[in-house]
Amino acid sequence: xAILIFAVLLLAGWLTVRGSRRATVLVVWTVALCAVLxxxxxxxxxxxxxxx
Amino acid sequence: xxxxxxxxxxxxxxxxxxxxLLAGFVVQFGADELPCPLCILQRQAMILVMCGPLYIIxxxxxxxxxxxxxxxxxxxxxxxxxxxxxxxxxQILLHIVPPDPGYGSAVLGLHLYTWSFIxxxxxxxxxxxxxxxxxxxxxxGVRFGxxxxxxxxxxxxxxxxxxxxxxxxxxxxxxxxxxxxRYETFHGLPLLGAAAMSGGAVG
Numbered sequence: 040x041a042i043l044i045f046a047v048l049l050l051a052g053w054l055t056v057r058g059s060r061r062a063t064v065l066v067v068w069t070v071a072l073c074a075v076l077x078x079x080x081x082x083x084x085x086x087x088x089x090x091x
Numbered sequence: 092x093x094x095x096x097x098x099x100x101x102x103x104x105x106x107x108x109x110x111x112l113l114a115g116f117v118v119q120f121g122a123d124e125l126p127c128p129l130c131i132l133q134r135q136a137m138i139l140v141m142c143g144p145l146y147i148i149x150x151x152x153x154x155x156x157x158x159x160x161x162x163x164x165x166x167x168x169x170x171x172x173x174x175x176x177x178x179x180x181x182q183i184l185l186h187i188v189p190p191d192p193g194y195g196s197a198v199l200g201l202h203l204y205t206w207s208f209i210x211x212x213x214x215x216x217x218x219x220x221x222x223x224x225x226x227x228x229x230x231x232g233v234r235f236g237x238x239x240x241x242x243x244x245x246x247x248x249x250x251x252x253x254x255x256x257x258x259x260x261x262x263x264x265x266x267x268x269x270x271x272x273r274y275e276t277f278h279g280l281p282l283l284g285a286a287a288m289s290g291g292a293v294g
Contacts, residue, residue, distance in 0.1 A: 040265055041131050045254035048138045052250050055145045056243035058152035058235075061163065068142055068167060072174065075135050079178055081266065082128050 040078055047071045097161070097221070097228030098151065101144035102242050104168075104217065108141050109242075111210055112249050116256070118203065124195045125260060125274075128267040129182040133207045136175030138250055140214055143168030145246060147230065148239050156230040165218040165225075172214040179208035194270075 051067040112134060118124055126134070147164040150156045182204040186193040193202045201209075221228055261267055262275030 041128075041135075041257045041261055041267065042254060044135055045250065045257055048135060049247070049250045049254060051142055052138065052145065052247055055142050056149045056247065058149040061160070064142070064146055065163075065167075068139065071135070072139055072171060075132055075139065075174060078128070078266075079132055079174075079181075082132075082269075083181065085269075 040074075044071060044074045044078070047074065093224075093227040094229065094231030095233060098148070098156075098230035098233040100221070100228070101147045101164070101230075102238060104144040104214075105141050105148070105242050105246055108137055108210070109245050109249055111207075112137060112253070115203070116252070118195070118198070119256065122196060125271040127182075127194055127270060129178055129185075130194075130204065131257060131267065132178045133175055133182075133204065134253060136171055136178060136211070137207075138253070139171035140168045140175060140211075141246060143171070143218070145243065148235070148243065151230060151233050151239065152235045156233070158225060158229050161225055161229040162222060165221050168214060169218045172211045172218070176208055176211035176215070179204050179211060183208060 047067065048071050051064070051071050054067055055064050115126070115130075115134060119126055143164040143166070145164075146167065147156055147161055150160045150164075182194070183202075186202070195203055198206065259274045259276045260271060262278070264275060
């Protein structure tokens with residue numbers, strides 16, 4: 040999963056430095072951010088759940 | 092003058108965070124400390140943070156950077172920094188109760204995840220101040236020159252290096268173990284296994 044996220048981040052970075060359109064950059068960047076949040080949620084649940 | 096300052100501050104921002112990621116590599120390969128899953132998530136959040144100022148730099152290729160581009164760039168950085176700070180805070184809380192020694196060795200008295208939390212807080216302050224003075228700092232009369240190419244190239248090389256390093260650590264598994272102790276890619280290679288076996292027979 041981490042490999043896939045880094046691959047999406049590489050794509051997001053490449054599109055960003057090329058000066059691509061606002062919508063294109065935002066979509067790829069948001070996909071990477073959601074993937075990071077999903078993996079974080081997985082580790083939260085797997086290791087030690089918190090009580091709020 | 093302030094327009095140029097805003098452009099160069101974006102470069103400095105990316106360079107500083109590239110330095111942080113390179114320091115992570117120094118600890119990983121120099122001190123032979125493998126990053127845990129939360130460390131990897133913090134690296135990913137740092138790269139997401141860097142996409143903000145890089146967007147501002149990249150828009151200079153297409154002409155002048157607008158105020159909307161400038162605010163979008165630092166808005167992206169703020170959102171990613173909040174996520175990164177959340178991951179770092181989670182790792183701090185996991186190890187905060189004594190006598191837990193923490194994960195990995197300390198650098199200048201603090202563990203790397205604590206330094207990571209501090210960098211995300213610095214990013215939040217920097218982006219806040221940049222947005223307060225957004226009208227003055229929005230880049231004007233700048234062009235995408237060799238310095239911008241170097242910064243963007245360094246960023247892409249570091250992201251690619253992270254991809255390779257995490258492949259070495261993860262191998263063909265879907266998730267990292269909570270406390271990784273070896274590089275799974277090399278561990279699974281039959282050639283290395285055979286070499287180790289023959290070495291053992293000779294010894």
